[in-house]
Amino acid sequence: MENSKLHVAILSSPGMGHLIPVLNLGNRLLSHHNVDITILLPATNSSPAESKVLKPLTDRNQLNIIEIPPVDISSLVNPKTTIVTQLCIMMRAVLPGLRSTIAAMNPRPDVLIVDLFGTEALPVADEFDMPKYVYIASTAWFTALTTYCPVLDEKIEGQYVDQRTPLKIPGCKPVRPEDVVDPMLDRNDEQYREYLRLGIEFRLSDGILLNTWEDLEPISLKALRENGILRAVVKVPVYDIGPLRRPAEPAGSKSRLIEWLDVQPSESVIYISFGSGGTLSAQQINELAWGLEMSQQRFVWVVRPPTEGGADGSFFTVGNGSDGTLDYLPDGFLTRTHSVGLLIPQWGPQVEILSHQSIGGFLSHCGWNSTLESIASGIPMIAWPLYAEQRLNATMLTEELGVAVRPEVLPTKKVVGREEIEKMVRTLMQYTEGKAMRDRVKELKHSAEKALSNEGSSYKSMAVVLEDCQRRVQSHKKE
Ligand code: UDP
Secondary structure, eight states: OOOOOOEEEEEOOSSHHHHHHHHHHHHHHHHHHOOEEEEEEEOOOOOHHHHHHHHHHHHTSOOEEEEEOOOOOGGGOOTTOOHHHHHHHHHHHTHHHHHHHHHHOSSOOSEEEEEGGGGGGHHHHHHTTOOEEEEEOSOHHHHHHHHHHHHHHHHOOSOGGGOSSOBOOTTSOOBOGGGSOGGGSOTTSHHHHHHHHHHHHGGGSSOEEESOOTTTOHHHHHHHHSSSHHHHHHOSOEEEOOOOOOOOOOOOSOOHHHHHHHTSOTTOEEEEEOTTTOOOOHHHHHHHHHHHHHHTOEEEEEEOOOOSSOOSOOSSOSSOSOOSOOTTSOTTHHHHHTTTEEEEESOOOHHHHHHSTTEEEEEEOOOHHHHHHHHHTTOOEEEOOOSTTHHHHHHIIIIISOOEEOOSSOTTTSOOOHHHHHHHHHHHHTSHHHHHHHHHHHHHHHHHHHHHSTTSHHHHHHHHHHHHHHHHHHHHHHO
């Protein structure tokens, strides 16, 4: 049977942290697997900064992006509604728009892939006779926890964070109560019910695609795939197709930042950034600035104005709410550090920065995209988890992979003091412990490259997914 070229539509939930991995998946399918791609994106009031970030990601190739008409969810949320609940409400509200968008597409896509928050769109794919997959731009460990959470919900009484022993996930490393994902922090909150629903709805798909790779997470992947308790819960095939990340932008005219990095010694600069929306309290910014200064190491820091008690960031927009002044930094900080440090307000070209040979460490909130970008550049980390599943990621990076140090207390529970910050920065950048982490992360970088190469595990998994798609498309046509 002659296979025709597949046309895959990928539904992204709003926010840079979701859109970036979807674009990475689209780019990968387009450039390595000869597939036509349409990205379906719910329209939001994205800020000018967001368009600036998106443009180079989409210009370079033929990714077709269709915006789904905006929806007004203001009457369904209140100031206390969490980001996760808001995302779920929004993805529910766009379903009629998604349906009419697909109906109007010519040619119609053959396959629908949705991201973590798009599982309610899986039945829409059925209406159009399309095979359907879920793309979880995170770890196999997170996926195991999410699919198993409905079972934990029946087994465990009281709040997860109050448990005295780690939560057992069959076949996987147990999850410490303090490491649970944000929606599991309070079982009475609406976002917990939404999270339980996601874990159940994955099974409505024809398969789950994960932004991870075999050699990184053999244990969790095995538990998700091989016969056993977890497999019985997951039911559908699980494919490791990562690590997908954006390539560095081709150098145009050199920015001041890159010119500055060019003249720094190799692996001498630590990069600090908290993802697309992470912010710190005023007190924590003060301690971080002092800690950096005391470490006497070179740094590039993406700075954002402080927010009190709000580390969970704005997923929908970036670059908002700042007049660009840096008066929240300690007095004289800029003058005292100007020869060793560079500050970038709001948003920096992260992949270019991490790919630069003068970068030697990354203080990161451990969002999965940032983590993969760091590994792909062979950069060890200071793990500073803030929200979502980042505590799980931080634990994996420090305890399993040995490529990161982390503060003794969770940064969301207690302010991390300047002395501890100084020590972590020096450990990463100066001491033999940091050197050992750098060596290990470089091994991971090579294993990631191998997984994506034409004979690699992730390349092959993606090929299997596409064969499965072709088979399903052909059998739908026959019916
Ligand atoms: N990012 C960037 N510049 C910044 C901050 C973030 O390019 O100043 C990108 C980063 O490279 C990554 C994404 O935004 O691809 C953030 O995703 P991640 O999963 O790390 O964190 P989230 O934003 O979802 O918390």
